[in-house]
Amino acid sequence: MTQERKFQVGVIGAGTCTPEEAQAAYIVGQEIARRGAVLVCGGLGGVMEAACQGSKDAGGTTVGIVPTSRKEDANPYVDIAIVTNMGHARNAIVVSSSDILIAVAGEYGTLCEIALGLKMGKTIVSLAGGWDIEGVVTAKSPGLAVDTAFKILLQ
Amino acid sequence: MTQERKFQVGVIGAGTCTPEEAQAAYIVGQEIARRGAVLVCGGLGGVMEAACQGSKDAGGTTVGIVPTSRKEDANPYVDIAIVTNMGHARNAIVVSSSDILIAVAGEYGTLCEIALGLKMGKTIVSLAGGWDIEGVVTAKSPGLAVDTAFKILLQ
Amino acid sequence: MTQERKFQVGVIGAGTCTPEEAQAAYIVGQEIARRGAVLVCGGLGGVMEAACQGSKDAGGTTVGIVPTSRKEDANPYVDIAIVTNMGHARNAIVVSSSDILIAVAGEYGTLCEIALGLKMGKTIVSLAGGWDIEGVVTAKSPGLAVDTAFKILLQ
Amino acid sequence: MTQERKFQVGVIGAGTCTPEEAQAAYIVGQEIARRGAVLVCGGLGGVMEAACQGSKDAGGTTVGIVPTSRKEDANPYVDIAIVTNMGHARNAIVVSSSDILIAVAGEYGTLCEIALGLKMGKTIVSLAGGWDIEGVVTAKSPGLAVDTAFKILLQ
DSSP: OOTTSOOEEEEEOOSSOOHHHHHHHHHHHHHHHHTTOEEEEOOSSHHHHHHHHHHHHTTOOEEEEESSSOGGGSOTTOSEEEEOOOGGGHHHHHHHTOSEEEEOSOOHHHHHHHHHHHHTTOOEEEETTSOOOTTOEEESSHHHHHHHHHHHHTO | OOTTSOOEEEEEOOSSOOHHHHHHHHHHHHHHHHTTOEEEEOOSSHHHHHHHHHHHHTTOOEEEEESSSOGGGSOTTOSEEEEOOOGGGHHHHHHHTOSEEEEOSOOHHHHHHHHHHHHTTOOEEEETTSOOOTTOEEESSHHHHHHHHHHHHTO | OOTTSOOEEEEEOOSSOOHHHHHHHHHHHHHHHHTTOEEEEOOSSHHHHHHHHHHHHTTOOEEEEESSSOGGGSOTTOSEEEEOOOGGGHHHHHHHTOSEEEEOSOOHHHHHHHHHHHHTTOOEEEETTSOOOTTOEEESSHHHHHHHHHHHHTO | OOTTSOOEEEEEOOSSOOHHHHHHHHHHHHHHHHTTOEEEEOOSSHHHHHHHHHHHHTTOOEEEEESSSOGGGSOTTOSEEEEOOOGGGHHHHHHHTOSEEEEOSOOHHHHHHHHHHHHTTOOEEEETTSOOOTTOEEESSHHHHHHHHHHHHTO
């Protein structure tokens, strides 16, 4: 990566979530923006939307890699919509476009992304309470998750 | 599916495996062929190759959906090579092209396929000793795994 | 490719076509099967369906790489349905899975496949009357198109 | 699209090009940035790099959707690198992520993107001297190409 290109941090999690998960995702998005990184996600609702909103509220840039054929399907906090029309196969693009990934809760789609990330040799930081898969780094709070991610990125 | 089209049964597992896993995969492939179904897999070595070999030895048809850009990368027991040049994103095509999936051991790539399958509402039958993910049906032997899969397919 | 694996011949053309185009595609499919090769196509109607029907009537094997998420969307003459859920991006898989391609008429989707094939260094044989793009080999009849394709494959 | 999301304008053309084509692509990139739109491209060299450079020099934002598995393969003027690892199939994502496309010269890869764009119902504006395909809008200069594109976008 050229020195000038910003870090791209993936946020993964389900398209529907609890208010607590949304709050955690919002903080993750905010902290990513505050560190000057671009937020990459799947572009839909739930955790993805909350993280994008947090990032935008902190002045960041957000990328949504949507599974459908329409830019309009991206959540309103997505700046740049990548339209894949590839369904779940777009998960691989979310993962490979991210320098590191932070998982907020999530179900089977998120588990797939975690597994892909580990397969590709990427670090996955997961908020406590999410999938507990060997090889994932866990963090006790959204702020600590982003701290941990950037410590690893900047090593 | 038209009544005449054969069932397509996916076999998922790692590209390198132990002799015991290869033996299990071989039996799974054999039993799929004996029931007249087409075997679908990722087309490479390890579990995929052993399953294809079992299927060919029992007179079956095998499909390998390879991640690379070359038909030649398919293992020698693949009849029909689908060349995706899509890397890990081809996992989604293996899963969506299968009416049901049988997992033999496997690591992160297999975990991704299991997660995708569950996300798409497909049944995953896993040999005991593999990934233990909520929603997966486990089977104690290769023969029982195929039995279980066909009972579910024919319901 | 192992010596034993059959040739995979792609047939490309539009999902709706005239009776004359369907007749030409049917003959192309028949001749591919008579030479023992597997027919690969996009799996839908029009030219794809007519070619598959010709192949099946001559005892061949047919593969349909469909753009949707449902095996049932393949035409009834497809033996093996590859379900990509990738829309037009599946064109690249049709092309890279084919050792050589035969174009029957066709519109923009076919033009894309011709261009991809040429980009990947594959030979494209086109029936007279279809897209006239530099680098495409033209043939005056369906029979001659298949003759030409196999002469090139067997060189 | 939400009213706030910027237009995404695709620039398509070959990975190697003449100095004249690079100059034209540079002006196209510059004019896209001056109108406040995001430039989307395939992320590599030649026309893609020149267009990104023009856009960056005018203060714009650039997105490179690369065919490989490495963010580092994007040209140095790409702000946001989307890593597809999908080879030529990534062309479909370049096209579907663009509200409108401008073609600068180009060879078979560009022809494929033009065909995909027309198939998806997108407007393609092509600089004189490039592919002359029915349905493409031609423009006599880089400036006029961008003018035409925005007139159509703002209709």
